[in-house]
Amino acid sequence: MTSRPDLPASALSRREHDELSALLNTLADGGLTEAEECRLREILDRGEPARRVFREFAALHTVLHWDYATLLAPQRPLASRSDEHGSDWWPPIRRAAAFLAAAAMAGAATVAAWLLIANPAGQAAKGGPLAKVTQARFLLPADGEQPLAIGQTLEAGRISLVGGAVEFLLRNGVVVVFEGPGELDLSGELSATLHDGNVVVRMPEGMQGFVVRTPTTDVLDLGTEFAVSVGAGNTTDVQVYDGAVITSASRRQEPTRVPRRLVAGEAARFRAEPKAEPVPMAFRPERFVRELPPDVGIPLGRPSATEEMRHYGPARQASIAVHPAPADMIIDGRLDEWGNAAGFSGTRDGTASCVERADGRMMYDEKCLYIAARVGDPLPLRNIIDPEIDAGWGWRGGGVQVRVSTDRQMGWPARGNSFSYFAQRGIAPSPEQEESARNPKLAHLTMWFHAPTKTPCLTIANGALFGELRVNPAGFAGAFVPDADGKGYTMEYAIPWSLLGCDDDPPQSGDVLAAVWQVIWADATGRMRREQMVEIRNPDEPLAINVWERAATWGRAEYR
Amino acid sequence: MPASDDFVALLTKHQRRLHAYIFSLVWNPADADDILQETNLVLLKKVAEFDSTRDFLPWALAIAKFQTLAGLKRRKRLRFVFDESLAALLADDAAREDPVLEARRLALATCLQKLPPAQRELLVRRYEPQAVVGEMAAALGLTLKTLSDRLRRMRQCLLDCITRTLAEEALP
Numbered sequence: 238m239t240s241r242p243d244l245p246a247s248a249l250s251r252r253e254h255d256e257l258s259a260l261l262n263t264l265a266d267g268g269l270t271e272a273e274e275c276r277l278r279e280i281l282d283r284g285e286p287a288r289r290v291f292r293e294f295a296a297l298h299t300v301l302h303w304d305y306a307t308l309l310a311p312q313r314p315l316a317s318r319s320d321e322h323g324s325d326w327w328p329p330i331r332r333a334a335a336f337l338a339a340a341a342m343a344g345a346a347t348v349a350a351w352l353l354i355a356n357p358a359g360q361a362a363k364g365g366p367l368a369k370v371t372q373a374r375f376l377l378p379a380d381g382e383q384p385l386a387i388g389q390t391l392e393a394g395r396i397s398l399v400g401g402a403v404e405f406l407l408r409n410g411v412v413v414v415f416e417g418p419g420e421l422d423l424s425g426e427l428s429a430t431l432h433d434g435n436v437v438v439r440m441p442e443g444m445q446g447f448v449v450r451t452p453t454t455d456v457l458d459l460g461t462e463f464a465v466s467v468g469a470g471n472t473t474d475v476q477v478y479d480g481a482v483i484t485s486a487s488r489r490q491e492p493t494r495v496p497r498r499l500v501a502g503e504a505a506r507f508r509a510e511p512k513a514e515p516v517p518m519a520f521r522p523e524r525f526v527r528e529l530p531p532d533v534g535i536p537l538g539r540p541s542a543t544e545e546m547r548h549y550g551p552a553r554q555a556s557i558a559v560h561p562a563p564a565d566m567i568i569d570g571r572l573d574e575w576g577n578a579a580g581f582s583g584t585r586d587g588t589a590s591c592v593e594r595a596d597g598r599m600m601y602d603e604k605c606l607y608i609a610a611r612v613g614d615p616l617p618l619r620n621i622i623d624p625e626i627d628a629g630w631g632w633r634g635g636g637v638q639v640r641v642s643t644d645r646q647m648g649w650p651a652r653g654n655s656f657s658y659f660a661q662r663g664i665a666p667s668p669e670q671e672e673s674a675r676n677p678k679l680a681h682l683t684m685w686f687h688a689p690t691k692t693p694c695l696t697i698a699n700g701a702l703f704g705e706l707r708v709n710p711a712g713f714a715g716a717f718v719p720d721a722d723g724k725g726y727t728m729e730y731a732i733p734w735s736l737l738g739c740d741d742d743p744p745q746s747g748d749v750l751a752a753v754w755q756v757i758w759a760d761a762t763g764r765m766r767r768e769q770m771v772e773i774r775n776p777d778e779p780l781a782i783n784v785w786e787r788a789a790t791w792g793r794a795e796y797r
Numbered sequence: 798m799p800a801s802d803d804f805v806a807l808l809t810k811h812q813r814r815l816h817a818y819i820f821s822l823v824w825n826p827a828d829a830d831d832i833l834q835e836t837n838l839v840l841l842k843k844v845a846e847f848d849s850t851r852d853f854l855p856w857a858l859a860i861a862k863f864q865t866l867a868g869l870k871r872r873k874r875l876r877f878v879f880d881e882s883l884a885a886l887l888a889d890d891a892a893r894e895d896p897v898l899e900a901r902r903l904a905l906a907t908c909l910q911k912l913p914p915a916q917r918e919l920l921v922r923r924y925e926p927q928a929v930v931g932e933m934a935a936a937l938g939l940t941l942k943t944l945s946d947r948l949r950r951m952r953q954c955l956l957d958c959i960t961r962t963l964a965e966e967a968l969p
Binding site: 263266282288295301302 | 813816817820821824826827828830831834835838879880883886887890891898901902905920923924926927929930931945948949952953955956959
């Protein structure tokens with residue numbers, strides 16, 4: 238079995254023994270340096286006496302770990318963890334011999350369950366962080382704990398929640414949904430310890446063998462989706478949604494309970510008393526949070542229908558076609574080249590009689606994005622907001638805002654929230670979310686006609702931050718033409734892809750990217766916003782979120 | 798090929814030894830748990846390869862050694878304290894010494910009961926699941942070195958007690 242010849246055995250000197258002992262203690266308690274590891278190997282290489290010291294020390298250390306509950310668990314609560322768990326689950330100290338006898342009786346059935354376990358080849362763990370937060374809802378971290386953010390990676394450790402739920406994807410594909418209040422130790426790719434709260438484990442297809450440990454019960458997965466709850470008095474409830482599990486007494490408890498197999502549609506309660514038999518329970522599928530919804534936006538407050546209309550302008554259309562433009566595009570506000578390039582059509586309040594209406598269209602070619610609209614406006618083209626002074630407020634005096642994503646890698650829906658979105662909701666953005674907020678391929682276009690100078694204006698803000706605003710950048714073309722009856726106007730713009738940060742990879746036919754429209758009507762002075770309508774919006778996002786603060790609210794721009 | 802009852806019984810009986818062996822190579826409770834679990838799966842898959850006329854433990858320890866090495870490589874973040882040949886030697890020792898180590902384990906139960914309450918409580922804290930020595934030192938208001946020295950002395954005390962107990966039991 239070994240190719241290493243033993244050096245001549247010789248007794249260890251006192252000094253060598255002490256050095257070896259010190260090294261082993263450091264190894265056991267963490268912190269052995271590489272140099273010390275080398276020294277340890279050197280001493281162990283010296284022969285059997287050194288290895289005997291090692292074996293005896295290792296045996297002591299491992300037994301104290303393995304048999305903690307039987308040999309060491311306190312009979313009175315400890316200041317730290319016993320307070321968390323209650324003291325009733327700790328068994329009385331028993332002779333090790335009694336423990337062995339009981340283990341021999343109870344263990345066989347547990348091991349029999351392993352016969353069904355087979356992790357297929359190819360499911361081996363990969364490197365990288367143990368887990369990643371994939372979804373979170375209504376999270377309330379425990380005092381002193383950092384809030385978890387979507388995209389955040391985690392290593393093994395404890396997660397404490399006062400409320401809410403979080404979903405983790407482990408690096409081997411296992412999905413864990415933890416619902417607070419409670420405490421969960423993510424121990425490794427195949428195990429977690431639930432001290433309190435609810436957890437649902439969902440295994441990838443073909444994978445088995447995950448264990449959820451509770452103070453009283455070990456739940457071994459046999460290829461399944463199952464839920465475990467630890468409640469008052471460390472009662473453990475197990476419910477199986479799919480496949481089967483084997484439940485057995487916690488290894489750290491006296492294992493007198495016979496392992497049980499639970500299959501899909503079954504549930505049982507395991508009381509803390511070591512010899513208590515499990516009690517069958519009604520299977521209630523809705524009892525546990527099994528999946529968290531995707532990262533939909535969080536509305537602020539509960540606006541009334543009127544407020545919703547004024548602030549968010551309920552969109553009626555979720556997509557707009559972006560048509561190929563003809564070769565002879567002339568930006569003159571006449572829309573002669575637009576032919577049958579249909580876009581969207583709607584009125585501010587949804588009624589046919591409403592005079593505030595807009596027909597919006599989009600086209601593209603290899604150089605530009607084209608935007609055009611016929612806008613019904615009883616007070617047209619009066620905007621006095623000066624682009625040289627108040628460029629950031631150009632929308633106030635009436636005009637059109639179109640927000641687009643040209644990020645072909647991201648596709649639809651777009652990602653990117655403004656910092657105000659996070660701040661107002663008390664959420665700390667993850668580094669990934671901060672990066673999304675700075676995405677230069679998210680562009681906010683504000684187009685208005687500056688009445689005093691009769692100038693078509695354009696501002697472009699990138700990302701979700703409204704950081705640097707480009708005002709009337711070189712390269713764009715715009716035109717406004719008033720309606721003959723004075724009740725509206727037509728606008729037409731050509732915006733080069735270079736101004737939208739994507740001239741190296743502009744949208745192509747077949748792409749589905751993100752876009753949203755806002756048409757704004759102002760008062761007679763041309764300086765105050767009066768009404769607005771929002772069109773082309775993602776219907777999966779709550780209405781009461783401003784489209785400027787969350788790119789996921791933008792609808793589909795389908796490039797034909 | 799399904800495992801026989803005898804095989805299951807052997808596997809059950811030797812769980813502690815397998816865990817102890819894995820633990821003595823990785824020195825991390827959570828990793829040892831995971832690798833033991835993986836080892837059990839492999840042992841059950843390889844049941845057909847087991848020659849029932851031979852000892853179970855050396856065969857199982859050899860597989861545990863392989864699984865430990867593989868597990869450590871996969872996890873990357875861990876170092877393997879011992880090289881492969883030394884690990885193999887330790888596995889041989891562990892298989893050979895099994896009865897002796899069982900006796901020492903039983904003696905430990907007696908020795909633990911002789912510990913003064915303060916020392917016992919320190920040991921309880923140290924071996925509490927998920928205990929971290931650094932955090933424990935901070936909670937007790939001790940320096941890491943002071944705590945480490947105390948733990949070292951206490952373990953030596955227990956090791957000496959075990960040796961004495963076994964010697965006394967061996968007396969006619």
